[in-house]
Amino acid sequence: MVQVTEKVNTTKKIKKGIKKPKERKITWNNIKKQKCLIAMSLPFVIWVIIFKYLPLAGWTMAFQDYKPQKGFFDQTWVGFKHFITLFKEDQFYQALQNTLGMSILGLVFGTIASITFALLLNEIRSSKFKRTAQTISYLPHFISWVVAASLVTNMLSSSGIVNEILMKLNLIDTPIQFMSTPSMFWGVVTASDVWKEMGWNAIIYLAAMTAIDPELYNAAKVDGAGRFRQMFSITLPSIKSTVLVLLIMSIGNLINIGFEKQMLLGNPIVASKSLVIDKYALDYGIGMFRYSFGTAIGIFKSVVGIVLIFLANKMSKKFNDGEGSLLS
Structure with missing residues (x-):
């Protein structure tokens, strides 16, 4: 029974090893076929990253006693003080x-x-x-x-x-x-x-x-x-x-x-x-x-x-x- 189990596990590992390169090849072929669509969507992805995700860094202000005249590393960190006040x-x-x-x-x-x-x-x-x-x-x-x-x-x-x-x-x-x-x-x-x-x-x-x-x-x-x-x-x-x-x-x-x-x-x-x-x-x-x-x-x-x-x-x-x- 132990030998059979080992054979089954070995077979599964071999199949997984074969499957991964095939999946990667299929994915790469799909990217090649749709390169024009990807190129068209790229400006919008960049726009979302710049205007939607990068501003999330400003969330750190909620955990600081933020003063505009001070630098980022000079701010006083207050934890959840403003949320408690809210x-x-x-x-x-x-x-x-x-x-x-x-x-x-x-x-x-x-x-x-x-x-x-x-x-x-x-x-x-x-x-x-x-x-x-x-x-x-x-x-x-x-x-x-x-x-x-x-x-x-x-x-x-x-x-x-x-x-x-x-x-x-x-x-x-x-x-x-x-x-x-x-x-x-x-x-x-x-x-x-x-x-x-x-x-x-x-x-x-x-x-x-x-x-x-x-x-x-x-x-x-x-x-x-x-x-x-x-x-x-x-x-x-x-x-x-x-x-x-x-x-x-x-x-x-x-x-x-x-x-x-x-x-x-x-x-x-x-x-x-x-x-x-x-x-x-x-x-x-x-x-x-x-x-x-x-x-x-x-x-x-x-x-x-x-x-x-x-x-x-x-x-x-x-x-x-x-x-x-x-x-x-």
């Missing part, structure tokens, strides 16, 4: 709550609105009307948030068009103070974001729908399925993997919502609901020359984003049997 501040938790609240609302309503809009556009038979509606829907995406926020503020003001319509329909007696009611601020930001990005996000879902085999619809018609039945039984299941991939990417950016919308739509009255992580880092980090503190906030955001991506990826595997996963 987790002790009440405003940090308020900013985190606002960030997650607006992000989740935007993700849920934005995804539902984009998929619904794409489904409706997909059912339109007139190609001319379809192209016109699609073009009009994604034009707001190209408007800067400065202009978009100005439009939203004017529409929702006391004398704006929204209050005028509601009063003419006798739904309200006095104008609603949309922009100065803290409890409404999240809804205003979410609605503005959905209006601005719905048409643009629907393009990806529409592209996925064009790849569905038309024979499936023909077979469903023969079986007597109507338009709505075809939507729920063919269209939605066919784009499930696309929806999951986009959701994973969006969940990873839940905490990275920026601060433009909140800063432009906010005011001192709704300041408690408009403070988000990025605005908090700007005001209480860089704005107060606390560079190490601001860097600590950035590291926290990055770590949370990575954790969210892995969690979303695991959930997508469970719900989709391994399909639609970015990290599988």
Whole structure:
């Protein structure tokens, strides 16, 4: 038995030794065949390394009492002092709550609105009307948030068009103070974001729908399925993997919502609901020359984003049997 085991092990080692040179040869041949593609992608790889990975060296600032006038080796190392300070501040938790609240609302309503809009556009038979509606829907995406926020503020003001319509329909007696009611601020930001990005996000879902085999619809018609039945039984299941991939990417950016919308739509009255992580880092980090503190906030955001991506990826595997996963 010992001799047989030794022979088997020897055979395995010989096979491994033969296999490695073959694999290396195949890999080298593939590189030769795709050298043009590799050369084309090389500038983008270099760009990512320079602008995405090299700046990570700046994370060391979070563990120092950083002073711009001192050199790197002259800085005072303080360990996790700034992280401890961060987790002790009440405003940090308020900013985190606002960030997650607006992000989740935007993700849920934005995804539902984009998929619904794409489904409706997909059912339109007139190609001319379809192209016109699609073009009009994604034009707001190209408007800067400065202009978009100005439009939203004017529409929702006391004398704006929204209050005028509601009063003419006798739904309200006095104008609603949309922009100065803290409890409404999240809804205003979410609605503005959905209006601005719905048409643009629907393009990806529409592209996925064009790849569905038309024979499936023909077979469903023969079986007597109507338009709505075809939507729920063919269209939605066919784009499930696309929806999951986009959701994973969006969940990873839940905490990275920026601060433009909140800063432009906010005011001192709704300041408690408009403070988000990025605005908090700007005001209480860089704005107060606390560079190490601001860097600590950035590291926290990055770590949370990575954790969210892995969690979303695991959930997508469970719900989709391994399909639609970015990290599988």
